Amino acid sequence: MPYTVPKLTDFSTGALDSAARELLSALEQESAAVSSENDWKVYRDRWMARKNGILTQLNDLWLKAAPGPNKRDVGQRVNELRETVTTKVEQRRTMAEAFDLARKMNVVTGLDAGSTATPRGTLRSPGESKFGPKAWVGDVRKLLLESEGLDITLPGIRRPIGAEHPVIKTMNEIVGVFRNLGYSVEEGPEIETDYYNFEALNFPPDHPARDTQDTLFIAGQESKPLRDRLLLRTHTSPVQIRTMQKMRPPVRIVIPGRVHRNDPPDASHSPMFHQVEGLAVDTNITFGDLKGTLDHAMKALFGASVKTHFRPSFFPFTEPSAEMFVSCFICGGEGRLRDGQGCRTCKLTGWIEILGCGMVDPNVYGFVDYDPSKVSGFAFGMGADRIALLKYGVDDIQLFFNGDVRFLEQFI
Numbered sequence: 001m002p003y004t005v006p007k008l009t010d011f012s013t014g015a016l017d018s019a020a021r022e023l024l025s026a027l028e029q030e031s032a033a034v035s036s037e038n039d040w041k042v043y044r045d046r047w048m049a050r051k052n053g054i055l056t057q058l059n060d061l062w063l064k065a066a067p068g069p070n071k072r073d074v075g076q077r078v079n080e081l082r083e084t085v086t087t088k089v090e091q092r093r094t095m096a097e098a099f100d101l102a103r104k105m106n107v108v109t110g111l112d113a114g115s116t117a118t119p120r121g122t123l124r125s126p127g128e129s130k131f132g133p134k135a136w137v138g139d140v141r142k143l144l145l146e147s148e149g150l151d152i153t154l155p156g157i158r159r160p161i162g163a164e165h166p167v168i169k170t171m172n173e174i175v176g177v178f179r180n181l182g183y184s185v186e187e188g189p190e191i192e193t194d195y196y197n198f199e200a201l202n203f204p205p206d207h208p209a210r211d212t213q214d215t216l217f218i219a220g221q222e223s224k225p226l227r228d229r230l231l232l233r234t235h236t237s238p239v240q241i242r243t244m245q246k247m248r249p250p251v252r253i254v255i256p257g258r259v260h261r262n263d264p265p266d267a268s269h270s271p272m273f274h275q276v277e278g279l280a281v282d283t284n285i286t287f288g289d290l291k292g293t294l295d296h297a298m299k300a301l302f303g304a305s306v307k308t309h310f311r312p313s314f315f316p317f318t319e320p321s322a323e324m325f326v327s328c329f330i331c332g333g334e335g336r337l338r339d340g341q342g343c344r345t346c347k348l349t350g351w352i353e354i355l356g357c358g359m360v361d362p363n364v365y366g367f368v369d370y371d372p373s374k375v376s377g378f379a380f381g382m383g384a385d386r387i388a389l390l391k392y393g394v395d396d397i398q399l400f401f402n403g404d405v406r407f408l409e410q411f412i
């Protein structure tokens with residue numbers, strides 16, 4: 001007859017002792033019969049199920065039924081039993097798992113009646129184990145390791161040591177050059193608002209960069225005002241605004257980071273790429289400072305012999321704006337290689353466009369509460385991936401992001 005929780009009528013200590021003894025003996029007996037994980041689940045539910053488990057019945061049939069003066073004693077007793085039952089059930093789980101493993105690996109005799117497979121080990125069943133059930137579980141594990149042919153004395157497999165990704169390495173080199181000039185590093189969120197990405201940077205409302213053709217907007221925000229709508233930043237420039245909002249001039253910062261545009265991937269485009277931007281704002285900063293600073297930076301990056309050259313350009317947040325070129329460091333600015341072949345890197349021109357720059361547009365100062373009659377500054381930005389392509393002579397930007405270790409380990 002399986003154990004059932006008796007209805008108590010006598011709540012004296014003696015009667016409680018005897019009822020508890022009966023219950024614990026049933027717990028022991030049922031526990032000893034558990035020899036698989038399936039058994040264990042049935043066993044656990046019988047004792048601990050919220051609905052009609054033995055512990056729940058103790059609450060109903062003993063505790064709730066106890067008259068007022070006995071409640072305290074009965075409550076304490078029920079709590080003790082609950083703890084014992086919970087611990088016992090949990091302990092038995094390890095045993096049940098070991099049984100299953102042992103059966104699977106066929107290392108223990110006498111687990112399944114009628115099993116015809118030859119046991120590989122000489123383990124006795126847990127009850128006969130000299131050192132008790134706990135030691136038996138350990139013995140099962142040891143035998144399993146042996147039967148799987150695992151030699152724990154063999155040295156492990158070493159993981160290859162990683163290295164900086166060529167794009168990150170390039171970014172760090174660029175940042176390093178400006179750090180040496182006294183610039184500090186600032187970073188900002190990749191998910192930005194329209195305000196920081198466009199409005200505060202003086203982008204006119206109909207500027208093509210705001211078009212969904214170029215910008216990846218977060219969906220479902222039509223109910224928000226335009227300036228609060230979220231997008232993936234299309235440049236690191238929002239960090240310029242964020243920094244100027246929290247810092248008074250003088251400001252000298254360099255901003256490395258990941259940016260996103262709705263560009264289909266091809267050899268020279270990727271919907272995700274990396275920029276390094278810089279900003280210097282102080283009193284009396286001139287275009288001459290911009291040219292001197294960037295000329296120095298390019299010589300530090302590409303070698304002392306490179307020349308720089310500026311052409312007028314347009315960006316909404318700088319005025320005047322320029323594109324900066326460096327003399328081709330592959331053909332030495334000749335447009336042709338030594339063997340007379342045309343230089344592909346500079347497309348035979350001798351010059352490589354490397355970054356955009358300009359003097360910060362006075363309108364931008366209005367958004368960050370700087371006085372444009374007192375301060376001036378310059379900003380510049382370059383694509384780290386593009387520079388890495390040029391530097392390492394790689395002709396497809398996709399190679400950087402495919403995650404092929406055979407490609408990447410060439411740059412270690």
Ligand SMILES: [Zn+2]
Pocket residue numbers: 328329330331332333334335336343344345346347348349350351
């Ligand atoms: Zn060239």
